[in-house]
Amino acid sequence: MRRVRTTCLLAALWLGAMVLPGHGARADAFADLASPQLGAVTAAISTLAASPDPQAEAALQALGERSLFAAPDGSVYIRHGESYVEARTGQPPATVPEGLKPIRLNNRIRTALAGVQAGRDLLAPQPATRLRAADALYARHDPAMLPVVEHALAVEKDAAVRTRLTEVRAATILGQPPAPDALASRLEAVRTLGAVGGAQARGILAGVAGSDAEAPALRREAQAAVSRIDWHLRAWGVAQNAFYGLSYGSVLLLAATGLAITFGVMGVINMAHGEMMMIGAYVTWMVQQAIRATVPALEPVAILVAIPVAFVVCGALGIVIERGLIRFLYGRPLETLLATWGLSLILQQAVRSIFGPTNIAVQTPGWLSGSVAVGGMDITLNRLAILVFAGLVLGGLMLVLRRTPLGLQMRAVTQNRRMAALMGIRTPRVDALAFGLGAGLAGLAGVAVSQIDNVSPNLGQSYIIDSFMVVVFGGVGNLWGTLAAALALGMGGKVLEPTIGAVSAKIAILVLVILYIQRHPRGMFPVRGRGVES
């Protein structure tokens, strides 16, 4: 049914073309395809595209396939295998002229041909194809395609495609030169495009607003639409930045929670914390390799398997470090700092010796790659996943600290070590477990970071200073403080970034934290009570 009506309409269009002096022009259009002037060629393509003549379609297709040839006299031939037919008639010529040359394609001609294809696809049976074609035409907004768009709009039934086509028509109308009698339709088009928004619409509208040939009312309307779109773009830009900030904040949160726990419970800054993250990332890689070698079917979920493995490996390593090194340095937090720094050098060099100094390729599974568009924002899935993961880790940690005996003991030791020991809490055991928990959390952070950053032996170094900042900014012994500090530092950096640049933003954040510590030497949420240092 649709096909029949389409043919009728195309026939009507064709009749119109016959009546107007367009027939002659169409005849010339074939010859124009061989013209050395690009403008003439694209005009010819537009003319032929709007023509119902089956030969026109064949000629355009041949042009796209580079099988359209021009004779020196300007006549155009299509090559089929070894033989040639005349493009205009589709008949084999009496004699094939000498000196046939293929008509060259360049980007402009390709784009024009793509537009023609899109125009044809507007009448395709699948709505998805029609929508894609409409998108392509919107991007080109070629004035010559207006009849095709109008026709497609007249027969279109699907609501979504109709909406899109209305927008395409608006863009196409505005692409035409201004004419006094078209003011109403152009005003309508400006309003439509203003409602669509986006950089493309802004470009068209700005062109209208800046053109002297347009009516003042139209220009005013276009200018207003441009300002509206600008405002929207800015607002979405801010939202996008906020998302980046949130995402970076969540990475910082993952990196800093473990550090905050060891610092809170034991008063020890673990300088090897970044290396624990690095090891977590390497564990992720090893788990992926192992799963690929044994059960390739499970490869997409290797990252999920890596989460508990990294936690256990890093946690165990943490307990070993505490038992083998840290416990000999009780009560000497600054010496512990130096010893763990030495440990971090050894771990870095060990990983470098085993896996090489270069980056290793940790896979991002398909379900974590790509992005979704929310309004004018691009939400990358891996960053979104890390945001969720950080939330889950924080929630889990809260449960451990609030609802388990270990958590209770850790909080007791954080508040007053000696009192806790007097109450029968085995503080060495709590220390070892707290250190293991902190290292395990670093391992989890490493799994997350492996999805967004380069994994090399230096990975830990790039996060350690920022994590320190989070810990001292937030204060110890309070996870809410760590959360607030991580988000504040993440967001703060990304908010400053567009105005003063990434490096200056980082410097500004560091200086702000240094100044903040002067006012609040124990961070935002200090531990209060008698057990606390002076």
Add this chain to the structure above:
Amino acid sequence: MNPFSTRAPRSLRGVIWMAAAVVAAAGGLAAASLLPEGNPLHASVFVVSLAGKYLSYAMLALAVDLVWGFAGILTLGHAAFFALGGYAMGMYLMREIGARGVYGNASLPDFMIFLSWKSLPWYWWGSEHFAWAAVLVVAVPGLLASVFGWLAFRSRVSGVYLSIITQALTYALMLAFFQNGLGFGGNNGLTDFKDILGADLHAPLTRAVLLVATGVLLATSLLAARFVVGSRFGSLLVAVRDAESRTRFLGYRPEQAKLLVWVFSAMIAGLGGALYVTQVGIINPGEFAPANSIESVIWVAVGGRGTLCGAVLGAILVNLGKTLFTAWLPEFWLYGLGLLFICTTLFLPNGLMGLWRHVRKPPPEEVTPEVADTQGDEA
């Protein structure tokens, strides 16, 4: 409770010996470098500049020992003062190049022309005068240290918190100096120096003089530091280190004592940086890297914290070890350095000097009265 001696070193003699040894070694090496090439005692240019580098590092270590060993401030950012002193001297050396640079501009250093600067920024004012550079070498680190220290000590930021923000300070400076827009040569820093005070920096005689000057300035700093810690003020510092709250309750102002020694220490570090630049021939933002600061702390720990001589000894020994290690077994240097950190803190809490004292005169079993609050006033 504290593993370190609670007394300032009484042995003035040891410090004098150390200062004399430093000057003698520098002088001897300088003289050896002036011997003709074939002489068996001839010291090459490489050895002389290496020795100059070690002695400059020793000044940094001395500065760290002053604040960490005597005031209990574990600084993880002292390389910032060292590098600032270096940059101040580097500015003068850049201007000494004059029109002999690649672009042949008499007033603008090459990198500024490269980045199409039109004139010198204001903070380069006067940098063509050596005297002004010499002032900046101690004034800039001193000024930064006084601002930072005043803010930090006044609000009683201490312990690990202070260590972390000193690290943040040097990290922020490193990022800033990497910026081309700051006017200090960005990534490449300041280099390609030609002259100092009209003397060719590559001539053996200039290098010998610089080495001797470094030795003399190191010895002077050592004696000055000994004077400071041997005075009543030094006793106050040790009191602040071991029990800050109690010192405050006794009516002293710990923050002022800390600030004074902090600024003094930053100036010594700046001087060390200036000497470093003349002999190594380059200063770039890498010198601000937090790892450098932490390394300078381990020099002090190896030599013996709170002994002054130990800092000098530690800096020279560890750097000598680094030079040898990186030449023979480059992959193993980081293992060695890491183990040095761990073993020193675990087994040699008083460093080599402590070991030396122990060998010479094993201390009697010291009876320290247990301090009531083990968590308070940890150095």
